[in-house]
Amino acid sequence: MGRIPCCEKDNVKRGQWTPEEDNKLSSYIAQHGTRNWRLIPKNAGLQRCGKSCRLRWTNYLRPDLKHGQFTDAEEQTIMKLHSVVGNRWSLIAAQLPGRTDNDVKNHWNTKLKKRLSGMGIDPVTHKPFSHLMAEIATTLAPPQVANLAEAALGCFKDEMLHLLTKKRIDFQLQQSAPMNTNTTYMTSKSEENDNAIEKIKLNLSRAIQEPEMLPSNKPWDPTRAISTNFAGTCSAFPASVTGFQYGSSSFGHDGAASPWSQSMCTGSTCTAGEQQDQLHEKVEDENGEESEGGKGMRNGSTIFNADCVLWDLPADDLMNPMV
DNA sequence: AACTTCCACAACCGCAAGGGA
DNA sequence: ATCCCTTGCGGTTGTGGAAGT
Numbered sequence: 001m002g003r004i005p006c007c008e009k010d011n012v013k014r015g016q017w018t019p020e021e022d023n024k025l026s027s028y029i030a031q032h033g034t035r036n037w038r039l040i041p042k043n044a045g046l047q048r049c050g051k052s053c054r055l056r057w058t059n060y061l062r063p064d065l066k067h068g069q070f071t072d073a074e075e076q077t078i079m080k081l082h083s084v085v086g087n088r089w090s091l092i093a094a095q096l097p098g099r100t101d102n103d104v105k106n107h108w109n110t111k112l113k114k115r116l117s118g119m120g121i122d123p124v125t126h127k128p129f130s131h132l133m134a135e136i137a138t139t140l141a142p143p144q145v146a147n148l149a150e151a152a153l154g155c156f157k158d159e160m161l162h163l164l165t166k167k168r169i170d171f172q173l174q175q176s177a178p179m180n181t182n183t184t185y186m187t188s189k190s191e192e193n194d195n196a197i198e199k200i201k202l203n204l205s206r207a208i209q210e211p212e213m214l215p216s217n218k219p220w221d222p223t224r225a226i227s228t229n230f231a232g233t234c235s236a237f238p239a240s241v242t243g244f245q246y247g248s249s250s251f252g253h254d255g256a257a258s259p260w261s262q263s264m265c266t267g268s269t270c271t272a273g274e275q276q277d278q279l280h281e282k283v284e285d286e287n288g289e290e291s292e293g294g295k296g297m298r299n300g301s302t303i304f305n306a307d308c309v310l311w312d313l314p315a316d317d318l319m320n321p322m323v
Numbered sequence: 324a325a326c327t328t329c330c331a332c333a334a335c336c337g338c339a340a341g342g343g344a
Numbered sequence: 345a346t347c348c349c350t351t352g353c354g355g356t357t358g359t360g361g362a363a364g365t
Contacts, residue, residue, distance in 0.1 A: 014334080014335080015335095016333075016360090017334090037351075051335085051350095054351075055334065056334085089354065101353070106333080
């Protein structure tokens with residue numbers, strides 16, 4: 001026995017909604033509300049399944065929805081919350097009046113995720129890729145690490161080439177435009193792309209071969225991570241900032257950054273469960289001062305001294321919005 | 324101008340949770 | 345306690361338009 005379909009697919013229209021259908025649905029819901037979605041299409045004279053009607057209403061027709069570009073503040077909120085709760089889109093959308101989980105999910109997948117990747121930050125863990133590699137290095141024996149790194153670099157190379165190639169195009173486009181004071185651009189020589197990749201590989205190998213530089217079981221220290229891994233080489237992250245910052249200027253946008261702390265997600269011990277437990281109070285704090293200010297900041301980690309070397313590229317190579 | 328690729332957004336699918344009978 | 349239905353959710357796919365070649 002298969003699963004019972006949500007509706008008779010034979011008699012149901014699919015695909016894009018027409019303005020007439022939108023009108024029918026909107027006016028029906030305005031009169032009768034949204035009780036029992038299964039009956040709504042039938043009563044409203046629509047050849048749609050109830051589920052499709054519900055989605056159309058909740059994601060598009062609802063009068064309280066906000067359409068159009070996400071603001072910088074909204075993007076900040078999404079990234080901040082995503083670092084805590086992960087892909088809990090409905091939870092994130094609940095903090096953004098007028099935005100749906102679908103909106104947030106799409107925006108994340110098409111824009112924000114790529115931006116973070118372009119900055120050298122893993123969009124899943126919100127940690128620098130270099131930190132993740134260092135974490136791997138602390139948990140595996142050197143021979144395993146070497147094998148893993150070899151495999152990983154094979155994957156990275158394609159990705160890096162893609163990013164660097166895109167950047168080269170950006171450079172060409174930017175030449176006619178006024179230069180942003182925050183950014184510098186690589187030359188377009190392909191040999192420099194190769195050099196950058198080789199440099200990453202070399203430094204990764206170096207880090208792997210020097211495990212004593214990577215103390216085990218040390219949680220990620222965002223303060224040091226920013227001040228050494230990013231701020232040390234990347235002017236876009238001021239060293240004085242005590243917390244992690246998804247400021248818009250960090251993405252190469254105009255406008256001021258609004259700093260926020262990533263203290264809730266520190267180190268490898270940061271689990272989804274813990275994150276969720278902390279969500280409530282964190283969300284409450286969101287509009288005010290960061291009450292835990294630095295609570296999660298741990299002292300004493302030197303992991304990013306080695307880490308910093310790993311991505312020893314010109315600052316803007318990591319920080320520019322390459323994608 | 325024609326074709327291809329990329330991107331953003333809308334829509335769909337299947338699973339899980341919640342609630343009433 | 346169990347079943348069934350409805351709703352909510354997150355992942356995935358489809359589609360139209362923009363951008364690039």
